[in-house]
Amino acid sequence: MVKMTMVQAINSAQDVMLEKDNSVVVFGEDAGYFGGVFNCTEGLQKKYGKQRVFDTPIAEGGIIALAIGMGVNDMRPITEIQFSDYIYPAFDQIVSEASRLRYRSGGEYWAPITIRTPCGGGIRGGQTHSQSPEGIFTHVSGIKTIMPSNPYDAKGLLISAVEDDDPVVFFEPKRLYNGPFAGDPTQPPQSWDSHKKGEVPAGYYTIPIGKAETVRAGSDLTIITYGTMVHVSLAAAELSGYNVEVIDLRTLIPLDIDHIAASVCRTGRCVVVHEATKTGGFGAEILSQIQEECFWKLEAPITRVAGWDIPYPHAFEWEYFPGQGRVLAAIKLVMEG
Amino acid sequence: MVPNSGINLDVPAPRHRPGEAPEFDNLDIPNAGTVPKPDIMADPREMFGYANTLIRVLNMKHQAVGEWDPQLSADDLRTGLRDMLTTRLYDDRMQTMQRVGKMSFYMKSRGEEAVAVAQAMALDKKDMLFPSYRQQGLLISRGRDLLDMMNHCLSNSRDNCKGRQLPIMYTWRQGNFFSISGNLGTQFCQAVGWALASAYKGEDAIAATWIGEGTTAESDFHHGMTFAAVYNAPVLLNVVNNQWAISSFQGIAGGEKATFAARGFGYGMPGLRVDGNDFLAVYAVTKWAADRARAGGGPTLIEHFTYRADAHSTSDDPSKYRPEHEPEAWPLGDPVDRLKNHLIDLGEWSDERHDQAIAEITAMVTAKYKEAESYGTLNSGARPEVSSMFEDVFATQPDNLRRQRQQLGV
Numbered sequence: 001m002v003k004m005t006m007v008q009a010i011n012s013a014q015d016v017m018l019e020k021d022n023s024v025v026v027f028g029e030d031a032g033y034f035g036g037v038f039n040c041t042e043g044l045q046k047k048y049g050k051q052r053v054f055d056t057p058i059a060e061g062g063i064i065a066l067a068i069g070m071g072v073n074d075m076r077p078i079t080e081i082q083f084s085d086y087i088y089p090a091f092d093q094i095v096s097e098a099s100r101l102r103y104r105s106g107g108e109y110w111a112p113i114t115i116r117t118p119c120g121g122g123i124r125g126g127q128t129h130s131q132s133p134e135g136i137f138t139h140v141s142g143i144k145t146i147m148p149s150n151p152y153d154a155k156g157l158l159i160s161a162v163e164d165d166d167p168v169v170f171f172e173p174k175r176l177y178n179g180p181f182a183g184d185p186t187q188p189p190q191s192w193d194s195h196k197k198g199e200v201p202a203g204y205y206t207i208p209i210g211k212a213e214t215v216r217a218g219s220d221l222t223i224i225t226y227g228t229m230v231h232v233s234l235a236a237a238e239l240s241g242y243n244v245e246v247i248d249l250r251t252l253i254p255l256d257i258d259h260i261a262a263s264v265c266r267t268g269r270c271v272v273v274h275e276a277t278k279t280g281g282f283g284a285e286i287l288s289q290i291q292e293e294c295f296w297k298l299e300a301p302i303t304r305v306a307g308w309d310i311p312y313p314h315a316f317e318w319e320y321f322p323g324q325g326r327v328l329a330a331i332k333l334v335m336e337g
Numbered sequence: 338m339v340p341n342s343g344i345n346l347d348v349p350a351p352r353h354r355p356g357e358a359p360e361f362d363n364l365d366i367p368n369a370g371t372v373p374k375p376d377i378m379a380d381p382r383e384m385f386g387y388a389n390t391l392i393r394v395l396n397m398k399h400q401a402v403g404e405w406d407p408q409l410s411a412d413d414l415r416t417g418l419r420d421m422l423t424t425r426l427y428d429d430r431m432q433t434m435q436r437v438g439k440m441s442f443y444m445k446s447r448g449e450e451a452v453a454v455a456q457a458m459a460l461d462k463k464d465m466l467f468p469s470y471r472q473q474g475l476l477i478s479r480g481r482d483l484l485d486m487m488n489h490c491l492s493n494s495r496d497n498c499k500g501r502q503l504p505i506m507y508t509w510r511q512g513n514f515f516s517i518s519g520n521l522g523t524q525f526c527q528a529v530g531w532a533l534a535s536a537y538k539g540e541d542a543i544a545a546t547w548i549g550e551g552t553t554a555e556s557d558f559h560h561g562m563t564f565a566a567v568y569n570a571p572v573l574l575n576v577v578n579n580q581w582a583i584s585s586f587q588g589i590a591g592g593e594k595a596t597f598a599a600r601g602f603g604y605g606m607p608g609l610r611v612d613g614n615d616f617l618a619v620y621a622v623t624k625w626a627a628d629r630a631r632a633g634g635g636p637t638l639i640e641h642f643t644y645r646a647d648a649h650s651t652s653d654d655p656s657k658y659r660p661e662h663e664p665e666a667w668p669l670g671d672p673v674d675r676l677k678n679h680l681i682d683l684g685e686w687s688d689e690r691h692d693q694a695i696a697e698i699t700a701m702v703t704a705k706y707k708e709a710e711s712y713g714t715l716n717s718g719a720r721p722e723v724s725s726m727f728e729d730v731f732a733t734q735p736d737n738l739r740r741q742r743q744q745l746g747v
Binding site for chain 1: 465467496497498499501502506508509510515516518519520523525526527528529530531532533534535537538544556557559560561563564567728729730731732735736737
């Protein structure tokens, strides 16, 4: 085991797959020589050459189309979309092409592509460098969506994504790149060094896609969350005084509803937490499925904590960000009415 | 309004609309055989002229002339003619069957058969094709069984797309023919990716893709051109300029400001403009571009200057937006007639043999269609298993789809 930040873990996953499989290539805007604006591909071009790790024109739609064509020709491309806020020019290629190719061709063609993209706020990125658009992709048939919350999961899930025969959108909460973040920007930055999930195997390992993990056991209430909000939720759970269970989804699609339902049916209370905007967000889907699976076991209405339904405002980042206070309030509401 | 302003909102319009006499007197059409043939490794910066002329081989006397004459054997010419005829007769039959309700939709390629058939012949079978929706001649030239094409169009129990795609949105992996999307232009840069993978692996298979002149306005066109040029991809980027995008004439895509072939110059690749109704010219230009790509010379943009002689699809009526007899007024003729007359001029074909070929192909198409119907149509008879509609969304069916399938009771 080696101590890694999330950046290093993501870099290591790509390193491992480039080493292991000659059909793996890595490309994106500034992802080659420079190693990416967040350093997630740093050193890979030097190690594997510019035919395997390369810079692309600034054209997200072209990047994904290129990846699909390569995927059809027996390769496993890993693409980097520099910010998930920039992913929309590639929307048609992801939604109409990558996700449906296997289906529309009767199973004759498919494109095993991985789309890495940093998401989320908390870095003073304003409305074009802070979004969490995962809910736009979870609504699409035929793509898998992943959002890890720590280095260990990030590496294992990214390797799984690369080896998966379906297209995967792999969201990386950029606020977690260099340390866990519990939602309070006035606190000194935390390091992955002292976090147990900052201990990462140096070589190859996988974490299965579609499996949630209980990161805090409890009996009073279940928080369902993913990404940065896992850390915020854990902190709120500690502060609440209740025996709160916290589930890190890790994969959004396919959704591990069995894991969720088992917990909520046991605790009878649930709060769903995500950073993305609330209305039509993935939390609504989770809530709906819990209602279908657990209605007769529920002791209280389920509630959601999410970003406000506004663009991410630069100067009001911490009023937008669903911090510990809002999660704590939701816990109290569900526990106390 | 500001007086004397030079600013003007200019919305292009075609020269003639319904009720007017069609003519194409404005077209500058050079004589066949007048355009020289450059070296396959020629510098694109010195090739701008090829984008602003029209490469033609067959002259008005039906002779093959000039440096671009590919010198095909009579057998190859007859094969090309037969495949174009088959494409046309197949189209006619399928359109008729759509009209009587056997399928939801159809799109003919009348007038554009040379583009698909000559190009398929000029490429190797290992080369990967990323077509748009009007290149069914590629399948026919590569030897796909018409029965399988019909089974697809009928969405019947033997449809290899399992009833999931509109008619004519073919897939044929065995023939290196990609899955047609239905969203326009998306395949253009995908072909570049395929070609890059081939280059990466050190293989000599190249890719070819087709896009309509109307769809060149999509960002996908720009992406394909940029990525192909940047990475020197072994790919043929074809623009089929058939003058009409449903009801919008080519000027709505910018065709009156510059030729579509001229777009290549700005990206640093050759742009060749070819008479798309001239089988020999299309073959020769395709072969040139394929040889260039295989030799490491990178991508070529080819504009096929042709004319969509029929409706866009079974869903539109061209008499609503263009003169009724415009197809007959097209000055570059019909690709089937021109190759037929060339073969007759060579003494390698006759009207009798032509009529006989039509009769044979028609009988074959009829027999194939009869068999295809026995496997079902969209509205009656056998269909793929209903449960199959939950398959192939992912490589492995996830639990939620299994549950939804059970909910449907299949």
